[in-house]
Amino acid sequence: MPAPQPSPAAVSIEPIVTLQSHILQQQAVSPEATGTLSWILSALSISTKVIAAKVRGARLQDVLGTAGTDNVQGENQQKLDVIANEVLLRVLGGRDGVAIVASEENEEPVILRDDPAAERRYCVLFDPLDGSSNLDVCGGVGTIFSILRHDRRARDAQASLLQPGARQVAAGYVLYGSSTVFVLTVGRGVDMFVLDPAAGAFMLVERGLRTPTTCRSYSVNEGNRRTFPEGYQRYLDWAQEQGYSSRYVGSMVADVHRILLKGGVFMYPPTRKAPQGKLRLMYEANPMAMLIEQAGGKAIAAPGRRILEIQPGDIHERTPVVLGSAGEVDQVAAHLG
Numbered sequence: 001m002p003a004p005q006p007s008p009a010a011v012s013i014e015p016i017v018t019l020q021s022h023i024l025q026q027q028a029v030s031p032e033a034t035g036t037l038s039w040i041l042s043a044l045s046i047s048t049k050v051i052a053a054k055v056r057g058a059r060l061q062d063v064l065g066t067a068g069t070d071n072v073q074g075e076n077q078q079k080l081d082v083i084a085n086e087v088l089l090r091v092l093g094g095r096d097g098v099a100i101v102a103s104e105e106n107e108e109p110v111i112l113r114d115d116p117a118a119e120r121r122y123c124v125l126f127d128p129l130d131g132s133s134n135l136d137v138c139g140g141v142g143t144i145f146s147i148l149r150h151d152r153r154a155r156d157a158q159a160s161l162l163q164p165g166a167r168q169v170a171a172g173y174v175l176y177g178s179s180t181v182f183v184l185t186v187g188r189g190v191d192m193f194v195l196d197p198a199a200g201a202f203m204l205v206e207r208g209l210r211t212p213t214t215c216r217s218y219s220v221n222e223g224n225r226r227t228f229p230e231g232y233q234r235y236l237d238w239a240q241e242q243g244y245s246s247r248y249v250g251s252m253v254a255d256v257h258r259i260l261l262k263g264g265v266f267m268y269p270p271t272r273k274a275p276q277g278k279l280r281l282m283y284e285a286n287p288m289a290m291l292i293e294q295a296g297g298k299a300i301a302a303p304g305r306r307i308l309e310i311q312p313g314d315i316h317e318r319t320p321v322v323l324g325s326a327g328e329v330d331q332v333a334a335h336l337g
């Protein structure tokens with residue numbers, strides 16, 4: 001009788017993980033998950049792939065269009081932020097799990113489903129194309145989103161949406177830059193995916209991103225400096241004495257993405273023109289604050305005031321923003337205090 005052969009050693013293969021399979025894996029480890037959130041995240045993945053393709057063709061549309069605003073098909077040309085908004089509304093609108101959507105582009109929230117049988121539905125808030133003025137100069141732009149549970153006991157759509165950012169169940173952004181990057185948190189750290197245009201899929205490139213605790217760099221529109229509250233001016237004097245670098249794209253998604261990966265602090269302080277700051281709490285500041293905190297950083301509106309704890313009074317309200325590396329946010333807060 002021949003001697004038994006040893007079984008071959010198991011081979012370890014580094015798997016390729018797409019956003020889709022990552023979402024399904026996350027769903028499988030959450031006992032309470034019903035798959036509804038996964039469907040919504042997959043709608044965001046599809047929408048942002050469509051938007052990425054539109055962004056890539058941005059100036060071509062103008063070149064190919066006839067005089068005026070018509071394109072080659074004789075259709076009226078729309079601004080890309082309007083197109084991005086429509087794509088998100090239409091794709092999310094097709095998902096049964098979405099109760100309400102709210103966008104920077106729409107004054108009022110859109111109620112998609114409100115039947116009493118609807119349980120475990122969600123509200124999705126987004127800025128469809130943040131920093132869109134950068135499109136003219138081929139700069140990075142992005143989509144920012146925030147997902148909240150729909151509160152069916154709320155008296156109306158506004159009331160269901162007006163929850164502090166700490167209640168977000170997921171948040172993220174897509175940066176349409178030199179590559180298209182999808183950064184996501186579902187409250188268990190931050191994961192990053194890059195669009196492989198050949199495969200048509202977002203591929204996982206980094207799991208559990210951590211922002212460095214310090215980095216001698218600040219990101220703010222210094223043109224407004226003279227109208228910042230004094231504390232910010234004191235901070236900037238101090239940072240410059242320390243030899244800090246200044247980096248400001250003027251597109252929040254691009255600036256926050258750099259800070260997530262390399263560290264530093266991003267600020268949009270109150271100014272004379274915008275006494276509450278320029279950025280919107282619910283679909284710009286809150287999702288970015290959740291991502292940054294999940295990556296080990298901090299996000300405040302003022303010393304001792306976490307962005308995620310602000311009780312919103314209006315879906316389009318604004319807030320001052322200071323976020324990034326924990327040590328750098330502490331430095332800003334020390335000068336503001």
Ligand code: AHM
Pocket residue numbers: 104127129130131132133221250251252253268278
């Ligand atoms: P938008 O939503 O109208 O695009 O404005 C938001 C953008 C952010 O991306 C960016 O951080 C900020 O406005 C830049 O503003 P400023 O030009 O005042 O520095």
Ligand code: MG
Pocket residue numbers: 104127129130131284
């Ligand atoms: Mg915006």
